[in-house]
Amino acid sequence: MQTQDPQSDAPAMRGAPIGFVEFVALVASLMSLTALGIDSMLPALPAIGDSLGVASENGRQFVVTAFIIGFGVAQLVHGPLADRFGRRTVLLWSLALYIVANVACATAGSFTLLLAARVFGGAVIAAARVATIALVRDCYHGRAMARVMSIAFMVFMIVPILAPTFGWTVLQFGDWRAIFWTVAVLTLGVLVWFYLRMPETLAPENVLPITPSRIFSDWRQTLGDRNSLGYTLASTALMGALYGYLNSIQQVMADVFHKPGLLALIFATTSVTMAACNLLNSRIVMRLGTRLISHGALSVLILVSLVHLFAIEIGFETLVSFAIFQALTLGCFGLATSNFSAMAMENMGRIAGTASSVQGFLSVTVGAVIGAVIGQAFDGTTVPLVAGFLIAGIAALVAILVTERGRLFRPASTAPTRA
Numbered sequence: 001m002q003t004q005d006p007q008s009d010a011p012a013m014r015g016a017p018i019g020f021v022e023f024v025a026l027v028a029s030l031m032s033l034t035a036l037g038i039d040s041m042l043p044a045l046p047a048i049g050d051s052l053g054v055a056s057e058n059g060r061q062f063v064v065t066a067f068i069i070g071f072g073v074a075q076l077v078h079g080p081l082a083d084r085f086g087r088r089t090v091l092l093w094s095l096a097l098y099i100v101a102n103v104a105c106a107t108a109g110s111f112t113l114l115l116a117a118r119v120f121g122g123a124v125i126a127a128a129r130v131a132t133i134a135l136v137r138d139c140y141h142g143r144a145m146a147r148v149m150s151i152a153f154m155v156f157m158i159v160p161i162l163a164p165t166f167g168w169t170v171l172q173f174g175d176w177r178a179i180f181w182t183v184a185v186l187t188l189g190v191l192v193w194f195y196l197r198m199p200e201t202l203a204p205e206n207v208l209p210i211t212p213s214r215i216f217s218d219w220r221q222t223l224g225d226r227n228s229l230g231y232t233l234a235s236t237a238l239m240g241a242l243y244g245y246l247n248s249i250q251q252v253m254a255d256v257f258h259k260p261g262l263l264a265l266i267f268a269t270t271s272v273t274m275a276a277c278n279l280l281n282s283r284i285v286m287r288l289g290t291r292l293i294s295h296g297a298l299s300v301l302i303l304v305s306l307v308h309l310f311a312i313e314i315g316f317e318t319l320v321s322f323a324i325f326q327a328l329t330l331g332c333f334g335l336a337t338s339n340f341s342a343m344a345m346e347n348m349g350r351i352a353g354t355a356s357s358v359q360g361f362l363s364v365t366v367g368a369v370i371g372a373v374i375g376q377a378f379d380g381t382t383v384p385l386v387a388g389f390l391i392a393g394i395a396a397l398v399a400i401l402v403t404e405r406g407r408l409f410r411p412a413s414t415a416p417t418r419a
Contacts, residue, residue: 017139017198017199017201018197018198022197023139026193026194026197026198027132027135027136029190029193030091030128030132030190030194031128031129031132033095033098033125033128033183033186033187033190034071034122034125034128034129035163036163036166036183036186037067037098037102037121037122037125037183038064038067038068038163038246039163039164039167039246039267040163040164040166040167040170040179040183041063041064041167041179042064042163042164042167042246042249042250042263042267043164043167043168043171043250043263043264044167044171044176044179045060045061045063045064045250046060046250046254047171047175047176048060048063048111048114048176051175051176052108052110052111052114053111054111057251057255058251058375058376058378061247061372061375061376062115063114063115063118064243064246064247065243065247065368065371065372065375066115066116066118066119066122067118067119067121067122068122068243068364068367068368068371069119069122069365069368070118070119070120070121070122070123070126071122071123071125071126071129071364071368072122072126072360072361072363072364072365072366072367072368073123073361073365074122074123074124074126074127075126075129075130075356075357075358075360075361075364076357076358076361077357078090078094078126078127078130078131078353078357079130079134079353079354079355079356079357079358079360080208080210080215080218080353080354080357081127081210081353082127082130082131082134082202082353082354082356082357083134083202083206083207083208083218083351083352083353083354084207084208084209084210086200086201086202086207087131087132087134087135087138087200087201087202087353088194088198088199088200088201089200090127090130090131091127091128091131091132091135091194092191092194092195093127094124094125094126094127094128094131095125095128095187095190095191095194096191097120097124098121098124098125098128098184098187099184099187099188099191101117101118101120101121101124101125102121102180102181102183102184102187103180103181103184104117104120104121105117105118105121105177105180106177106178106180106181106184107177126360126364129356129360129364130353130356130357130360131353131356133341133345133352133356133360134202134352134353134356135198135201137345137348137349137352137356138201138202138203138352139201162268164263164264164267164268165264165268166179166182167179168263168264170182202353206350208351208354215354218351218354218355218358219354219358221348221351221355222348222351222354222355222358222359223358225347225348226403227343227344227346227347227403228344228345228346228347228348228355228359229403230399230400230402230403230404231340231341231343231344231399231400231403232340232344232358232359232362232363233362233396233399234298234336234340234395234396234397234399234400234403235337235340235341235344235359235363235367235396236362236363236366236367236370237367237370237392237393237395237396237399238298238301238333238336238337238340238367238392238393238396239337239363239364239367239370239371240366240367240368240369240370240371240374240388240392241333241370241371241374241388241389241391241392241393242330242333242367242371243367243368243370243371243372243374243375244370244371244372244373244374244375244384244385244388244389245326245330245371245374245385245388245389246371247371247372247374247375247376247378248374248375248378248384248385249263249266249267250263251378252322252378252382252385253266255378255380256380256381256382257319257322259319262319266319266322266323269323269327270323270326270327270330271330272327273327273328273330273331273334274330274331274333274334275334276331277297277331277332277334277335278334278335278338280335281293281334281335281338281339285339290339290342290343291339291343291404291408291409291410292409293335293339294335294336294339294340294343295400295408295409296335296409297332297333297334297335297336297339298332298336298393298396298397298400299397300328300332301329301332301333301336301389301393302390302393302394302397304325304328304329304332305329305386305389305390305393306390307325308321308325308329308386308389309383309386309387309390311325312381312382312383312386317382322382325386329389336396341359344359345359370388370392374388
């Protein structure tokens with residue numbers, strides 16, 4: 001049994017190769033391409049279904065699910081590549097191929113071809129998560145990494161807030177295909193920025209060969225580390241609830257509240273608290289620590305979901321109450337998951353790329369399946385969505401209790417990390 005370095009949750013910063021503000025903005029931009037690829041599609045789902053002959057409203061959700069599945073599975077590939085060829089090379093290739101994928105989506109002549117292009121797009125842009133997290137881990141760790149990721153997530157969350165409005169605006173001037181063309185152009189802008197400004201961050205001594213034995217060994221190390229596995233499973237549960245929200249929100253607005261035109265506004269309202277909580281986390285995590293904040297946020301998420309479910313059962317659910325409850329829930333989600341990611345990577349410095357890919361594969365792929373189940377359970381009410389958050393929160397809490405041997409909120413210096 002090994003225990004965590006007492007200093008792993010203490011402030012620790014080596015520094016980025018470019019200015020801190022630009023570094024965080026670039027990291028956020030890279031990660032935002034994924035959110036843009038998902039959330040900007042939400043207002044266009046009815047138009048896509050009508051154009052490509054998809055009669056079932058639940059069936060249109062696969063435009064989102066296909067992207068997420070490709071995004072999750074491909075992370076297993078990007079991790080070893082990032083540890084062998086470097087973060088910069090992998091990211092440049094992925095951005096270029098993401099442009100191709102969006103062009104393919106924009107020109108798809110059938111729903112099947114669109115879904116295939118969406119899977120491909122999710123698969124190539126998965127590097128924006130794997131290699132970017134590895135890039136951040138190259139420069140920071142512990143609470144410092146949590147701080148960087150919180151600020152990046154805060155900027156990153158501006159995209160989900162604006163993306164539905166972006167998609168709706170594009171639809172006012174063109175059809176749904178114009179959304180994909182615009183995403184391709186924005187990706188090109190990020191690619192040029194990254195190419196001109198970000199050098200390689202993988203140290204030469206940390207370059208790892210691509211061999212089955214090495215990859216399997218790193219997978220075992222990632223899954224054998226108590227923090228890595230436990231907090232990845234906790235993230236997986238919460239990501240499943242978030243994907244269920246993304247799958248369901250368009251139908252919730254149209255079929256439950258009969259206000260499809262307010263989708264962008266409600267989506268922004270429920271997302272802005274996530275951005276605000278990530279900003280708050282960046283300000284307090286260096287002082288309070290990742291465990292106190294994330295464990296507390298998860299506890300509040302469970303409580304809010306319970307109260308929300310009770311409100312629905314007694315007939316109190318309105319559009320306003322839904323927006324308030326979801327805003328509180330997603331705020332807690334933001335506080336919890338940004339710290340979960342940092343804690344999962346605490347002992348993964350030398351294999352950051354592969355570790356990030358394994359963690360991302362589990363959290364995104366399994367989360368996508370959970371989200372699809374929640375989305376397909378939509379029955380004309382908000383019960384499946386809210387129940388999904390409650391069950392996910394309880395599952396995440398169980399994972400953390402096992403990881404921390406039944407003790408919550410304790411400092412990192414006493415927390416075991418390897419089974």
